[in-house]
Amino acid sequence: MSTLDTIRTLFRQSFDLEDGADVDDLAYRAIPGWDSVGHMRLIAALETEFDLMLETDDVLDMSSFAKAREILGKYGVAV
Amino acid sequence: MTPDLVLTLPPFGHAQADKESWLRDGLAALTAHHRAACPAYDRWVGAMFPGAGASGRVADQPWLPVGVFKTHMLSSVPERDVVRILASSGTSGQAPSRVPLDAVTAARQARALSGIMPAVLGRRRLPMLIIDNEDSIASGAALSARGAGILGMMPFGRHHAFALDRDLSLRREAVDGFLDRWGGEPFLVFGFTFMVWTHLPPAMAERKAALANAILVHGGGWKALAGQGVDNDVFKAVLRRDAGLERAVSFYGMAEQVGSVFLEGDDGLLHAPAAADVIIRDPRTWDEVPVGVPGVIQVVSLLPTSYPGHSILTEDMGVIETVDRGEWKGKAFRVLGRVPRAEPRGCSDALAAGGGR
Numbered sequence: 047m048s049t050l051d052t053i054r055t056l057f058r059q060s061f062d063l064e065d066g067a068d069v070d071d072l073a074y075r076a077i078p079g080w081d082s083v084g085h086m087r088l089i090a091a092l093e094t095e096f097d098l099m100l101e102t103d104d105v106l107d108m109s110s111f112a113k114a115r116e117i118l119g120k121y122g123v124a125v
Numbered sequence: 126m127t128p129d130l131v132l133t134l135p136p137f138g139h140a141q142a143d144k145e146s147w148l149r150d151g152l153a154a155l156t157a158h159h160r161a162a163c164p165a166y167d168r169w170v171g172a173m174f175p176g177a178g179a180s181g182r183v184a185d186q187p188w189l190p191v192g193v194f195k196t197h198m199l200s201s202v203p204e205r206d207v208v209r210i211l212a213s214s215g216t217s218g219q220a221p222s223r224v225p226l227d228a229v230t231a232a233r234q235a236r237a238l239s240g241i242m243p244a245v246l247g248r249r250r251l252p253m254l255i256i257d258n259e260d261s262i263a264s265g266a267a268l269s270a271r272g273a274g275i276l277g278m279m280p281f282g283r284h285h286a287f288a289l290d291r292d293l294s295l296r297r298e299a300v301d302g303f304l305d306r307w308g309g310e311p312f313l314v315f316g317f318t319f320m321v322w323t324h325l326p327p328a329m330a331e332r333k334a335a336l337a338n339a340i341l342v343h344g345g346g347w348k349a350l351a352g353q354g355v356d357n358d359v360f361k362a363v364l365r366r367d368a369g370l371e372r373a374v375s376f377y378g379m380a381e382q383v384g385s386v387f388l389e390g391d392d393g394l395l396h397a398p399a400a401a402d403v404i405i406r407d408p409r410t411w412d413e414v415p416v417g418v419p420g421v422i423q424v425v426s427l428l429p430t431s432y433p434g435h436s437i438l439t440e441d442m443g444v445i446e447t448v449d450r451g452e453w454k455g456k457a458f459r460v461l462g463r464v465p466r467a468e469p470r471g472c473s474d475a476l477a478a479g480g481g482r
Contacts, residue, residue: 102280106235
């Protein structure tokens with residue numbers, strides 16, 4: 047699985063979405079699953095999967111799928 | 126200086142005169158904004174503070190009694206823009222406060238907090254033990270003040286563990302597992318003061334050394350403890366003796382002004398961050414009282430644009446102990462407890478005509 051697909055899978059798992067659900071245009075609070083609790087679930091999943099530790103500001107800034115890709119890129123996750 | 130610019134400043138260490146210069150302009154602009162956007166607020170200010178805004182002093186800005194948020198849903202944004210309604214638990218069976226947040230205010234609150242907390246936690250996100258149960262943050266339409274506080278703090282931690290079960294019994298295995306895995310490095314313990322006071326000492330009685338690397342951040346609800354004669358000094362001494370806790374930092378804040386967190390400094394007193402301040406008022410005349418004189422706490426904040434909560438008279442008593450002394454300049458204050466009843470007359474009448482918006 048490509049890194050991008052891995053990120054998509056983590057998004058779906060964190061927000062209780064169905065397999066294959068389109069997540070590329072998702073934004074924070076746009077769906078019920080991506081609330082504050084879902085957000086911390088996503089952060090934990092990304093940190094575990096890619097073995098990294100995000101800074102607080104990046105945790106707060108990760109407000110969309112696109113933004114997540116950008117931030118992960120900063121930590122050396124090639125997407 | 127705009128509120129968003131103020132949030133880029135270091136949160137603590139500003140001289141009072143400097144703070145007042147940006148608070149004065151920012152609060153005046155917020156008063157004008159909310160008067161234009163929230164008719165009920167406009168009526169209140171017109172009735173209670175005729176001529177408000179002319180003076181240049183922070184203390185002359187209009188304020189709302191905090192109880193108003195229990196009786197009225199005051200909003201300065203269209204309903205479709207509201208992303209969350211914060212509900213704080215009312216005292217002794219009263220209705221909860223309800224505060225509407227739009228995306229802008231919610232994001233600004235989070236950013237404000239992320240500027241403030243590193244002052245005690247550093248930039249690194251620490252393993253975080255929460256002295257509460259996971260249900261307190263369960264997804265739902267309205268979030269309790271406790272849940273909102275926990276959610277607001279969670280981005281500062283990682284590997285979160287909840288110490289209590291739904292019935293508030295200790296999750297012994299979860300706590301031991303957390304301490305075994307993370308106790309060797311700095312970690313964060315977070316909870317509401319009364320929850321920490323009640324649940325942390327029994328949890329740690331058998332392994333007091335385990336909190337040697339902990340920093341406790343706690344706040345909210347001194348009422349129950351004040352009734353037992355427990356102030357911050359007693360709290361710290363007992364937690365050190367019975368739980369082995371060396372570092373505890375208290376904060377003061379409220380659901381009606383999330384993101385405006387007053388933090389305990391090295392002097393043991395509470396300090397206002399750059400975008401907020403406190404004013405102490407005489408409960409009979411509502412005039413500002415001098416340093417050293419106890420009174421009712423008013424809190425001002427540059428953060429809220431979705432509801433008129435930028436200047437709130439609380440139901441807490443407090444006293445400013447020092448101004449511009451020590452490394453964290455500005456006002457340093459102490460919370461003394463609750464006032465019996467702090468609602469000025471005329472409040473409901475001024476707001477009543479036409480509901481919240």
